Amino acid sequence: MTRRARITLPSLVLLLTLAFVWSLSVGAVKIPASVIINTLFDLDGDQQRFIINRSRLPRSLLAVLTGGAMALSGVIVQALLRNALASPKIIGINSGAALAVLLGTSLAPDLALAWLPLVALLGGTLAAGTIYGLSALRPMSPERLILVGIAVGLVCDAGVDFIMVTASTFEISAPLVWLTGSLWARGWQHLSAVWPFLSLLSALCLCLFFRLDLMRLGTSQATALGVNVRLERFVLLAIATLLASISVSVVGVIGFVGLMAPHIARQLVGGRHGVLLPTAMLIGALLVVLADATGRVLVPPLEISAGILTALFGAPFFVFILLTSRMETRE
C-alpha cells in the first residue's frame, strides 16, 4: 500500500462518517448531531429518535451500500472496456434493470419486495448481454460497444416511458420518484432485501483486484500471463451487472456515480486495483450520501432526488473527462 493510499483511505472513511452523521441530522426536521450520537448508541431519545431510526438511518445505510456498489461496478466496467468513459449507466445496464423492475411491478403489483433485486438483475443481465452480443456482430471496438450501449439504453427508456404513460396517474407517482433515483421512503425492509447481496458481492469484488489488474494489461498480455480472458471477462462483467442492477432495484437510477467515483479514486490513489477498489467504493458511498442529504437540505420540506443532483454534477464531470481523455480512449 502506497503512502498516498495510507492517507487517502482513512481520510475517506472519516469523511464518509461525517457525511453520514450530517445526512442523519438534516431533512424536513433538523436534528442536532449530539442527539444523533445519543440515539445511535442508545442513550436517550423521543420523536427525533423515531425519525432517525425509522427513516434516516436505513436510508443513509442504503446510500452507503448502493453508492459503493455502483462505484465498484464502474471500476470493473472501465477496466474491462479499458475506456475511461464507460459506466454501468452509459452502457445501458441501469436502463435495462429499471425497465425490468417497472415491468415487474406493473404486471404483478403484489410482487414481494425481496424479488425486486432478482427482477432487476434479470433486466440488467439481458441488457448487458444484448449490448455485448450486438457489438460482437461487427469488429468489436470500445467505441461501438459504448454507442450500442447508449442505443440499448434508449430502447429500454422508450419501454419505460410507454409503461409510465399508459399506467394511471395514481400508479405512477411512486415509480416516477424511484426512476429519478431517490432514496425517498426507503426503509429497513428495502435495506434487508438487498444488503446480503450487495455486501457479499462488494466483498467478492474487493478480493478480485488482482484479476482486474491483469485485465487492464489488455487481452493479449493477459492471455500470455495465463489468464482465461473470456472467462474472466464474463465473471467480472457478471459481477458488475449484479452490483449495478441490484442497486437500481432499490434506489433507481442514480446516474454518473459509477463514472465519477472511479475517476476521482484513480486521481487520488492511482490505477492499482488493490487500493483503487476500496477507495472508489468509499467515494461512491460518499457521493450518494452527500447527494441524498443535500437533496433534503436545499428546499425543505421538499426533497430533490439524489439522482437529479448526481446528474447535475456528473454530466459536466463527464464532459470534462471526455475532453481530457482523448489519448486514453484511442488505443
Next chain:
Amino acid sequence: MSHSVTAHGAGKLPRGLAVGLALAVLFSGALFSLATGGRSDVGLTDLWAPEGIAATVIYDTRAPRMFAATLLGLNLSLSGLILQAATRNPLASPAILGLNQGAALGLSLGLVLPLFSGVPLQVMALVGAFGAGVVTFAISGGFTGRMDSLRLVLGGVAVGAFSYAMVRFAFTLEDELARSVVRWTVGDITDIRWPAVRRLALWGLPGLFAALALSQRLNLMALGQASAQGLGADSRITLLLGTLIAAALTGVSVSVAGPIAFVGLVVPHLAKLLFGGDHRILVPVSALLGAALMLYADGVSKVLTAPVEAPVGVVVALIGAPWFLWQTVFARDLS
C-alpha cells in the same frame, strides 16, 4: 447543377414522382389521424359531411391535432436532416445531440424563473436548444476541425442528461407543473388546439424555406470540409447556420408538444434511402415524410391503448429507438 447529384449517387426516383409519392403517404396519414380518436363513433365516413357532434369533434379536436402532428413532423425531421448533414454524422438528431433537452430546459426556466417571465416561451426554447447544440458541438470538436462521432454522441448524452436533471429540478420546485410532467417529457399532443398550430406554422414554414436556402451548402458538406471550403462554403458557418435553424425548429416543437425524440433521426435516413443524397430534394421530401410519420404515429397513439391514449412521443420512440440501435450496430464509419 448535376455535379452534386452524381456526387451523392443519383436520386433513385424522378423528383416529381418522389414528391407525389410522399404527398400521397401524407394524405392517407392525415385521413388516418382524422378518422381515429376517443369517440369511435366518429370515423372515416363522417369526414366528408360532418354534422352535429361529429363536426365539433373533427373541427375543434382532431383537425388542430392533425395539423400539429404534420407541422411537428416537418419541424423535427428537417431539424434532424440539417444536423445530420452539417455534422456529417448519421447518428445526429435533435434528441441525440441534446437539442430537445436543451429546449425543454429553456422552456422550464422560462416557466419557473420570474426573471424570464416577459420572454415568449418559444424564444426560451430556441435559446435553450441553440445553447445545447453549441455546447455539444464544442465538446465534439466541431468548431475547430474534425468532428468525432463518438464524442458527438457522448457529448450530446451528457448535455441531455444535464438539461434533463435541471428540468426535473425545476419541476420539483413547482408542484403545479410536476403533475403534467410525465406526459409532457415524452411528447404529447393530446390537448393541442388552434393557437398552438398557428405558432408551429409561424416558425415551421419559414424554417422550411431557410432549410431550402441552406440545402446547397448542405450538399457541399458531404464533399468533405476541405472541398466545401474550396467551393466557398465554410463548414463552420454551415454548422452554425444549421444549428440555428435546427434549434428554432426544435425549440418551437418542444414548446408545443414536449421533446419528441427520434423523428429527426429516422426520417432523414428513410428519405435518403428512397430518394438519394441531394439535399435540394431531401429537404422537401423529409418534411413530407416526417409529417406523414407523425400523422401515422398520432393515429396509432389513439388506437394502440384505447380508450387511454398513449402520447405520440412514446409511439415514435418505440419505433425510433430500435432504429438508432440498428444504426449503431451497423453504421460503417465507427469501427
